[in-house]
Amino acid sequence: MKIYVDFDDCLCETARAFSVMVEKLFGKYVPYEKVRYFNLQDAFELTDEEYERLMIEGHRPENILSLEETPGAAEVLNEWAMKGHEVSIITGRPFSAYESSRKWLDDHGLGNIKMYCLNKYGRDTFIKNSDFNLELEDYYKMHFDYAVEDSPMAFKFFDHLPDIKVMVYDRPWNREDELPNDNYCRCFDWEQIRGMVD
Numbered sequence: 001m002k003i004y005v006d007f008d009d010c011l012c013e014t015a016r017a018f019s020v021m022v023e024k025l026f027g028k029y030v031p032y033e034k035v036r037y038f039n040l041q042d043a044f045e046l047t048d049e050e051y052e053r054l055m056i057e058g059h060r061p062e063n064i065l066s067l068e069e070t071p072g073a074a075e076v077l078n079e080w081a082m083k084g085h086e087v088s089i090i091t092g093r094p095f096s097a098y099e100s101s102r103k104w105l106d107d108h109g110l111g112n113i114k115m116y117c118l119n120k121y122g123r124d125t126f127i128k129n130s131d132f133n134l135e136l137e138d139y140y141k142m143h144f145d146y147a148v149e150d151s152p153m154a155f156k157f158f159d160h161l162p163d164i165k166v167m168v169y170d171r172p173w174n175r176e177d178e179l180p181n182d183n184y185c186r187c188f189d190w191e192q193i194r195g196m197v198d
């Protein structure tokens with residue numbers, strides 16, 4: 001099986017860390033449970049300047065490296081790899097975060113799992129022609145049987161795969177969205193995700 005896995009808020013607890021960061025930087029407290037929008041600027045009610053500062057802070061290596069693993073994620077990914085499944089981490093993080101993201105994976109025992117940066121959200125900090133920078137046209141040549149994703153804004157990247165099973169990692173910002181079709185299933189933890197692929 002070929003399996004797509006998103007990084008932030010699937011493998012690690014990014015929004016929880018950003019919630020703490022926003023309070024520290026701007027004195028605005030929005031707890032994780034109240035993060036209702038995938039767009040962090042909207043979720044935390046930030047000005048353009050604040051949002052830019054948050055993105056810079058959030059992508060600093062020390063902040064990326066300190067992100068908590070979502071319980072069970074690394075274990076399940078390694079189990080899949082051992083069973084011969086092809087796992088690709090497809091992240092919307094910018095290229096500038098590649099090195100530290102790779103190190104986070106290596107530090108969590110995921111050194112053998114491939115990671116690609118895909119410009120999922122139209123951010124402009126992507127660099128072309130690097131091994132790990134996935135152009136949209138190359139992404140669309142890839143096939144996946146399963147996907148783990150939390151962001152409704154990324155669901156469009158599965159539209160070309162009529163048989164894919166998308167496991168939507170349950171998060172406060174995707175609870176109000178109706179899932180697009182029967183290929184999608186809400187999952188509450190990695191134990192459930194493991195069971196879906198078995």
Ligand SMILES: [Mg+2]
Pocket residue numbers: 006007008009010149150151
């Ligand atoms: Mg995500």
